Amino acid sequence: MRIMTSPFDSSRFGPPAPRGGASPAPARKSKPLWLQSAILVGTFTMLLYVIEIADVASDERLEDNGVQPRTIDGLWGILFAPVLHDDWAHLFANTVPLLVLGFLVLLSGIARGLAATGIVWVVGGLGTWLTGGSYSNHIGASVLIFGWLAYLLVRGVFARNLGQILVGVVVFVVYGSLLWGVLPSAPGVSWQGHLFGAVGGVLAAWLLSADARKQRARKAVGPQPFG
Numbered sequence: 001m002r003i004m005t006s007p008f009d010s011s012r013f014g015p016p017a018p019r020g021g022a023s024p025a026p027a028r029k030s031k032p033l034w035l036q037s038a039i040l041v042g043t044f045t046m047l048l049y050v051i052e053i054a055d056v057a058s059d060e061r062l063e064d065n066g067v068q069p070r071t072i073d074g075l076w077g078i079l080f081a082p083v084l085h086d087d088w089a090h091l092f093a094n095t096v097p098l099l100v101l102g103f104l105v106l107l108s109g110i111a112r113g114l115a116a117t118g119i120v121w122v123v124g125g126l127g128t129w130l131t132g133g134s135y136s137n138h139i140g141a142s143v144l145i146f147g148w149l150a151y152l153l154v155r156g157v158f159a160r161n162l163g164q165i166l167v168g169v170v171v172f173v174v175y176g177s178l179l180w181g182v183l184p185s186a187p188g189v190s191w192q193g194h195l196f197g198a199v200g201g202v203l204a205a206w207l208l209s210a211d212a213r214k215q216r217a218r219k220a221v222g223p224q225p226f227g
Contacts, residue, residue, distance in 0.1 A: 048085070051083050062084060065081075069130070069132035082124075082140070091141075097149075123199055150197075152171045158209035182194045183195075
């Protein structure tokens, strides 16, 4: 980043059976989850390229709509900043991790993945708005990248899910070095966006593992006696 049993036969009262032995139309099969995930994250990434084309055509005026810390107008940047980029090199650098990490997040379920993304989006943007440097403008999808990275790293720990833990280990081996980006670094790089994107990812993993944690707590307590 830069500066969601009765004999009663109810069938007699239903619609008549089709004549001539015609069978009902088969239910349409939904796309497999991996394909839905790939289409969704791919479409989002394509949207980023369309927006960058529009930004270039507007003489780079669109990118002025990023997070501008502690200003009222800058609050709109919480909504817009993750889809804006400083230049093509900035967008190219974000593209591969965006596709990989976004796909893995959505593989846990589309609704769950979108919920995690929404939490990262808001927490990352709001944290940047609160702590970023005055008169700065923070843009870029890396707030999502750092949020998705943190989410994938810790969700298996919170949910006690071995498969998710193994995914987290692989993600850490491949992308763990990115975590240095949460520290102040080169001028023009929004470490605040990286940091609070990661905070949003951890928060999302905690909130979205609540069902697993409650189920684990019920098993630990065991059945309660009556009377």
